[in-house]
Amino acid sequence: MNKYMFMVFAGACSYGILSTFVKLAYQAGYTIQEISVTQASIGFIVLSTLTLIQRYNKKPGGASIPASTWLYLLLTGCCIGLTSYVYYLSVKYIPASVAIVLLMQFTWIGIFLEWAFFNKKPTAIQLLIIGVIWIATIMASGMLGSQNGHLPAIGILYGMLSALFYAGFILINSRLKYEGSSLTKSSVMILGSAVSLIILTGHQLLAVHHFNIQLLKWGAFLALFGTIIPPLLFAAGIPKTGHFKSSVLMTAEFPVAMCCSWLFLGEKISLLQWVGVVVMLMAIVAIKRKKT
Numbered sequence: 001m002n003k004y005m006f007m008v009f010a011g012a013c014s015y016g017i018l019s020t021f022v023k024l025a026y027q028a029g030y031t032i033q034e035i036s037v038t039q040a041s042i043g044f045i046v047l048s049t050l051t052l053i054q055r056y057n058k059k060p061g062g063a064s065i066p067a068s069t070w071l072y073l074l075l076t077g078c079c080i081g082l083t084s085y086v087y088y089l090s091v092k093y094i095p096a097s098v099a100i101v102l103l104m105q106f107t108w109i110g111i112f113l114e115w116a117f118f119n120k121k122p123t124a125i126q127l128l129i130i131g132v133i134w135i136a137t138i139m140a141s142g143m144l145g146s147q148n149g150h151l152p153a154i155g156i157l158y159g160m161l162s163a164l165f166y167a168g169f170i171l172i173n174s175r176l177k178y179e180g181s182s183l184t185k186s187s188v189m190i191l192g193s194a195v196s197l198i199i200l201t202g203h204q205l206l207a208v209h210h211f212n213i214q215l216l217k218w219g220a221f222l223a224l225f226g227t228i229i230p231p232l233l234f235a236a237g238i239p240k241t242g243h244f245k246s247s248v249l250m251t252a253e254f255p256v257a258m259c260c261s262w263l264f265l266g267e268k269i270s271l272l273q274w275v276g277v278v279v280m281l282m283a284i285v286a287i288k289r290k291k292t
């Protein structure tokens with residue numbers, strides 16, 4: 001595994017812990033609006049500060065981003081913000097271990113997005129493997145068992161929306177040709193994320209009263225592992241690794257999230273669910289190999 005592949009892998013592992021700690025933040029009394037906007041805002045402040053330091057010191061890579069690239073970076077950032085927002089919403093209604101299963105649907109959604117926007121039609125083998133992923137999804141989610149047999153439809157919808165936005169993020173980022181500073185690139189992306197979340201939740205934020213030091217602690221933790229570390233690693237790694245290899249490496253988020261929900265939330269994960277996880281991971285790797 002070269003360093004760029006490791007960057008994508010480490011970023012995915014960092015994302016994997018988020019759903020569990022968002023669930024814990026909910027239990028502490030904070031809302032989705034408070035959590036998501038605080039996380040994005042802290043992330044933007046930190047990345048922007050580091051970018052200014054980089055430019056002040058005139059280190060290599062500190063050059064300005066071309067104007068033609070700004071739109072794509074902001075759009076990518078919007079995808080990050082929307083992914084986090086609907087993903088966090090999903091864990092409000094369904095177990096964190098189920099939310100991550102739904103998020104992993106980004107792998108096959110990305111294939112259909114490429115078909116829709118770039119006329120890359122999936123092969124018959126890919127469609128067959130996608131069918132296997134769907135079966136594994138039912139197994140891994142626990143829908144066949146008693147514990148997750150009746151999940152709220154709204155939670156499932158939010159989970160699938162998070163997968164759609166995540167697929168869009170990977171697709172846009174993998175096609176972005178920018179060789180400058182990953183730090184500068186990430187700052188602009190997170191600016192797009194923060195602005196999109198403020199626009200989306202601004203009217204709701206006016207009605208909350210939980211802005212305190214504890215919220216800042218939650219926001220700082222989630223910003224570190226969800227807004228600062230992964231975008232920096234993805235910005236540097238995904239363009240070098242490519243869309244398909246990146247999609248495979250980013251599945252590392254899956255087992256990490258499952259283990260965290262089991263360890264920290266006490267969510268029961270049956271043997272059938274673990275089998276479903278393994279089958280899904282194998283199917284995702286297979287579908288990416290067929291694509292390349």
